[in-house]
Amino acid sequence: MxxxxxxxxxxxxxxxxxxxxxxxxxxxxxxxxxxxxxxxRGIQVDRVEPGFVSCTFKIPPRFTDKNGSLANGAIANLVDELGGAVVQVDGLPMNVSVDMSISFLSTAKVNEELEITARVLGQRGGYSGTIVLVKNKATGEPIAEGRHSLFGRRPSKM
Incomplete structure (x- = not known):
């Protein structure tokens, strides 16, 4: 304690x-x-296509644990935000997270640059599944992989 x-x-x-x-x-x-x-703050969007987002992010000290490594909670936040962004539809309310599963594969230190990609795995009705991959930009080493399920209103087809 x-x-x-x-x-x-x-x-x-x-x-x-x-x-x-x-x-x-x-x-x-x-x-x-x-x-x-x-x-x-600090996330730079590099590429946006339907169902795909690519960003870079330099790790600030506020996102690290006491050892100076990227905190697991910060990774979860990135998965949540970018997984939600890739399925967001302008004019509709934000989707809500239903489930997240994150595999923490490696660590990263303060001021290292990350490459983050998010893409839609599939959609059925208001349910969407996304995958977010967080890699060290310099080495290509995977830091984490997150699968994110969301629910929200879909645009009308009428």
Missing amino acids: EKAREYLEVSKEESESVTRLTIHPHRVGLDCSFYERFTL
Whole structure:
């Protein structure tokens, strides 16, 4: 228990950095939320095609664990965001995650650049399946592979 408490303890510097954050209220269509600003900043979209998205992402310190490695939660966040983005339809509400399965294959360190690809595996009705592959851009080594299931409204065919 002491080890867990020690791990979760926040330093004075970390605490002060949080107090300096500017958090604007989320207003649809006018401003992005704190979550979007915090987690999606730094993702550069390289290619978009129907059912496919390719991005690069340089790992910031806020996405690492205390060993300086990319945190598993950060990987899960990337799988969730990019898996959802690849099936998003403009004008419709965001799809909701139904299930995610992630294989953590390797690690990456702060400031390493990742190559992330997401593609649609299939769709039936409002249900969509995607796969997200996270690789080290310099070495090509796979970091993680995530399968993401989502549900949402589909555009009308009328």
